[in-house]
Amino acid sequence: MSLSILDLFEFLKIDTTSAKGKGEEGAKFLLDYMREKDINSELLKGKSKNPYVYGEINVGSKETLLIYNHYDVQPVEPLDKWNSDPFTPTEKEGKIFARGVADDKGTLMMRLQTIIELVKEKKLKINIKFIYEGEEEIGSPNIVDFLEKYKDTLKADYLLWEGSGKGSDGSPEIVLGVKGLLYVELRYRTTKDLHSMYAPIIENPVWKIIYFLRDLRSPNGKVNLEGFYSKVKRLSEEEIKYLKGNKSEMENALGQKIQSNFIEKLIEEPTCNIDGIQSGYTGEGSKTVIPSYVIVKIDFRLVPEQDPNEVLRSLEKKAEAEGIEVIPLGRVKPYRTSIESKIARELISSAKDVYGINPVVLPNSPGTGPMQSFASILGIRQIADGIGVDYAGSNIHSFNENIYKEDYFLASNWMKEFVAKLSVGIT
Amino acid sequence: MSLSILDLFEFLKIDTTSAKGKGEEGAKFLLDYMREKDINSELLKGKSKNPYVYGEINVGSKETLLIYNHYDVQPVEPLDKWNSDPFTPTEKEGKIFARGVADDKGTLMMRLQTIIELVKEKKLKINIKFIYEGEEEIGSPNIVDFLEKYKDTLKADYLLWEGSGKGSDGSPEIVLGVKGLLYVELRYRTTKDLHSMYAPIIENPVWKIIYFLRDLRSPNGKVNLEGFYSKVKRLSEEEIKYLKGNKSEMENALGQKIQSNFIEKLIEEPTCNIDGIQSGYTGEGSKTVIPSYVIVKIDFRLVPEQDPNEVLRSLEKKAEAEGIEVIPLGRVKPYRTSIESKIARELISSAKDVYGINPVVLPNSPGTGPMQSFASILGIRQIADGIGVDYAGSNIHSFNENIYKEDYFLASNWMKEFVAKLSVGIT
Numbered sequence: 001m002s003l004s005i006l007d008l009f010e011f012l013k014i015d016t017t018s019a020k021g022k023g024e025e026g027a028k029f030l031l032d033y034m035r036e037k038d039i040n041s042e043l044l045k046g047k048s049k050n051p052y053v054y055g056e057i058n059v060g061s062k063e064t065l066l067i068y069n070h071y072d073v074q075p076v077e078p079l080d081k082w083n084s085d086p087f088t089p090t091e092k093e094g095k096i097f098a099r100g101v102a103d104d105k106g107t108l109m110m111r112l113q114t115i116i117e118l119v120k121e122k123k124l125k126i127n128i129k130f131i132y133e134g135e136e137e138i139g140s141p142n143i144v145d146f147l148e149k150y151k152d153t154l155k156a157d158y159l160l161w162e163g164s165g166k167g168s169d170g171s172p173e174i175v176l177g178v179k180g181l182l183y184v185e186l187r188y189r190t191t192k193d194l195h196s197m198y199a200p201i202i203e204n205p206v207w208k209i210i211y212f213l214r215d216l217r218s219p220n221g222k223v224n225l226e227g228f229y230s231k232v233k234r235l236s237e238e239e240i241k242y243l244k245g246n247k248s249e250m251e252n253a254l255g256q257k258i259q260s261n262f263i264e265k266l267i268e269e270p271t272c273n274i275d276g277i278q279s280g281y282t283g284e285g286s287k288t289v290i291p292s293y294v295i296v297k298i299d300f301r302l303v304p305e306q307d308p309n310e311v312l313r314s315l316e317k318k319a320e321a322e323g324i325e326v327i328p329l330g331r332v333k334p335y336r337t338s339i340e341s342k343i344a345r346e347l348i349s350s351a352k353d354v355y356g357i358n359p360v361v362l363p364n365s366p367g368t369g370p371m372q373s374f375a376s377i378l379g380i381r382q383i384a385d386g387i388g389v390d391y392a393g394s395n396i397h398s399f400n401e402n403i404y405k406e407d408y409f410l411a412s413n414w415m416k417e418f419v420a421k422l423s424v425g426i427t
Numbered sequence: 428m429s430l431s432i433l434d435l436f437e438f439l440k441i442d443t444t445s446a447k448g449k450g451e452e453g454a455k456f457l458l459d460y461m462r463e464k465d466i467n468s469e470l471l472k473g474k475s476k477n478p479y480v481y482g483e484i485n486v487g488s489k490e491t492l493l494i495y496n497h498y499d500v501q502p503v504e505p506l507d508k509w510n511s512d513p514f515t516p517t518e519k520e521g522k523i524f525a526r527g528v529a530d531d532k533g534t535l536m537m538r539l540q541t542i543i544e545l546v547k548e549k550k551l552k553i554n555i556k557f558i559y560e561g562e563e564e565i566g567s568p569n570i571v572d573f574l575e576k577y578k579d580t581l582k583a584d585y586l587l588w589e590g591s592g593k594g595s596d597g598s599p600e601i602v603l604g605v606k607g608l609l610y611v612e613l614r615y616r617t618t619k620d621l622h623s624m625y626a627p628i629i630e631n632p633v634w635k636i637i638y639f640l641r642d643l644r645s646p647n648g649k650v651n652l653e654g655f656y657s658k659v660k661r662l663s664e665e666e667i668k669y670l671k672g673n674k675s676e677m678e679n680a681l682g683q684k685i686q687s688n689f690i691e692k693l694i695e696e697p698t699c700n701i702d703g704i705q706s707g708y709t710g711e712g713s714k715t716v717i718p719s720y721v722i723v724k725i726d727f728r729l730v731p732e733q734d735p736n737e738v739l740r741s742l743e744k745k746a747e748a749e750g751i752e753v754i755p756l757g758r759v760k761p762y763r764t765s766i767e768s769k770i771a772r773e774l775i776s777s778a779k780d781v782y783g784i785n786p787v788v789l790p791n792s793p794g795t796g797p798m799q800s801f802a803s804i805l806g807i808r809q810i811a812d813g814i815g816v817d818y819a820g821s822n823i824h825s826f827n828e829n830i831y832k833e834d835y836f837l838a839s840n841w842m843k844e845f846v847a848k849l850s851v852g853i854t
Contacts, residue, residue: 181715190682190683195794196698196728197792197793197794199699200692200696200793202685207640207644207701210637254621256617256618266625274707275707276707277704277707277709280702280704281724282724285756286756287702290700297709299715329713330713366625366627367622
């Protein structure tokens with residue numbers, strides 16, 4: 001094993017906080033690093049400030065594995081809660097502490113170094129393409145433009161996503177998709193604020209919205225929109241078999257009691273959630289007023305094969321009947337790779353071999369992300385996440401972000417096994 | 428007729444904006460004015476910055492009429508919308524423009540001068556007490572303390588409230604009571620904000636409040652609290668006879684279409700109104716969050732004989748079952764003088780004589796006020812409002828406040844007739 005922790009440390013020292021406009025230095029580091037190892041690489045500019053870093057290794061195979069990672073990191077605040085400097089990698093009790101070590105630099109370097117080793121050992125039998133983004137932590141705002149622009153360059157048969165390490169019960173975690181999203185703002189307005197003495201004869205927008213929302217979603221979570229559930233793809237028996245999670249770990253993290261079937265619900269259930277609501281007077285004391293304006297922000301999370309555009313149309317129809325305005329703010333389609341697919345099977349099989357236990361396999365994450373854009377724009381049908389260096393206590397997006405040093409090496413083994421199995425049978 | 432418009436103008440020139448801490452100069456003007464006319468008068472101090480002004484005329488009658496007015500005025504803003512200086516009384520097209528001319532200085536002076544005339548003509552047959560407040564426009568915060576302290580001084584058989592002139596259809600308007608009020612804040616909170624990907628398994632306070640509010644009040648306005656309607660006193664046939672109002676005038680003022688039975692609903696119907704609601708994220712763009720906190724402000728307007736304390740108890744019981752916190756912010760009991768009472772009958776009769784048409788008689792105003800405190804603390808059972816100088820277009824609380832000059836004299840006639848009729852039959 002000749003993975004270089006020192007090289008990882010050099011990378012970790014570079015502040016690549018995209019929310020603060022940083023990152024270019026990290027892109028340059030990766031470009032130089034890859035070129036030094038004889039990997040064809042270049043910076044691809046799009047509309048983004050931080051360039052995309054592209055690298056490719058062509059071994060003459062018929063198939064190509066595209067590896068996605070991001071080199072930008074979350075802001076470090078609150079700084080006073082860190083036990084060591086976030087940009088000075090620090091080893092302690094078998095762990096490495098640094099901003100980005102778990103998300104996503106540790107996984108990026110582990111995979112890159114592993115592939116480099118395979119090349120050196122002449123064991124690589126599948127073409128590799130690397131694509132590293134510098135804006136993931138700020139929502140990948142330019143990813144769609146970028147994929148459209150470079151779709152020929154990024155053509156591939158398989159896509160390995162940014163990294164998924166150990167789940168809440170310590171098993172390696174594989175994720176085969178993402179939920180979709182429809183984000184809307186609802187607004188209702190009357191002529192002007194009025195004294196609440198007129199309540200018997202004047203419509204109050206808040207009451208109107210309340211009755212609308214009550215109809216929209218029942219107390220048990222059921223969404224009452226035409227056709228909402230008609231295309232929902234239920235999980236197969238095979239998929240349910242691989243769902244695992246630790247209830248008390250999750251309750252600790254969320255600060256609330258949850259039900260036992262929480263994993264199935266998180267994965268399978270489409271939801272309608274209120275992100276915010278505001279109307280009228282909510283300051284100190286009392287003001288007797290019938291407000292003239294109410295605003296609500298709602299997100300629907302969707303599962304395969306729900307379509308955010310169809311959900312939006314149903315919602316608009318229902319709202320229009322009440323004169324309520326609907327403003328769409330975001331639409332993302334759900335995505336799921338089959339557990340029967342080659343990429344899924346080889347990830348599962350290699351995980352079993354390396355870790356000696358069944359991995360957790362989530363048919364989709366409970367959240368959403370641009371995985372679906374890669375599928376639709378690049379035409380890649382086999383996309384999955386796994387082979388990461390993080391674990392449940394990594395404090396991703398928080399202070400004292402860390403990984404276990406040994407997981408860096410274990411995950412590298414997983415990478416090697418996976419790439420080897422993936423290469424089998426390519427003629 | 429020797430009412431002095433000039434004296435009124437002198438009073439109007441004094442800035443008595445209580446919200447800006449002004450008023451004492453107005454109190455002093457009234458004290459001097461009354462003493463000059465040989466009315467026993469003094470300043471009564473309470474906890475308020477602006478003193479109460481008290482005056483009395485004892486003619487040896489067995490009965491006493493207490494007259495309430497306020498000498499403070501609303502702030503003038505927005506100043507740029509006035510066509511003349513608010514504190515320089517200006518005559519134009521038969522109207523007098525000045526801040527306070529309609530609310531409440533015009534009525535105050537008209538009544539005071541009329542009584543002074545009756546004394547001069549030796550026609551006053553009932554004792555008179557005047558009580559002038561300087562904090563009405565800021566909600567009479569010290570009135571209860573004041574009434575408790577001076578209840579012996581203010582003892583009386585009848586109370587004429589601050590003034591009610593011509594209603595929306597041009598008829599003189601008499602008001603025999605006020606609605607009650609219960610103002611509350613509802614709060615619900617969970618441990619912390621969470622990412623909305625957890626929506627399938629985590630409770631959202633906004634949904635919880637929505638289901639609670641939907642149960643609390645039906646779309647037709649019905650309030651679903653135990654015992655809410657059990658003590659509601661319906662209007663009598665006599666009371667309904669005197670309800671009049673101009674629908675299109677009201678629609679103009681409110682900026683919305685209203686139903687034909689709007690007067691009955693405004694007077695008779697207890698309501699549950701949402702003054703404000705706030706939770707989560709409502710800024711620019713999207714944030715996917717399950718908020719941890721929601722706050723709602725609600726006012727219930729009550730009619731005789733509903734009790735705000737009983738309504739609060741019902742509400743607390745319902746809310747407690749859901750773990751929702753209820754914080755009471757205000758409680759005012761409703762009040763209504765019977766249309767059969769002497770004060771009501773003589774107000775109606777004198778209005779008919781002077782104006783030649785039936786007055787509008789509202790069994791209670793659609794809003795609330797401290798009338799009930801006068802009833803309960805001073806023990807006065809005959810309280811009514813009328814005999815004011817304002818009309819529907821007076822722009823009370825707004826810019827270009829005004830009255831018709833001739834209404835100053837017409838209302839004085841009404842005052843004379845009323846006082847004369849009230850005095851009949853006192854042995």
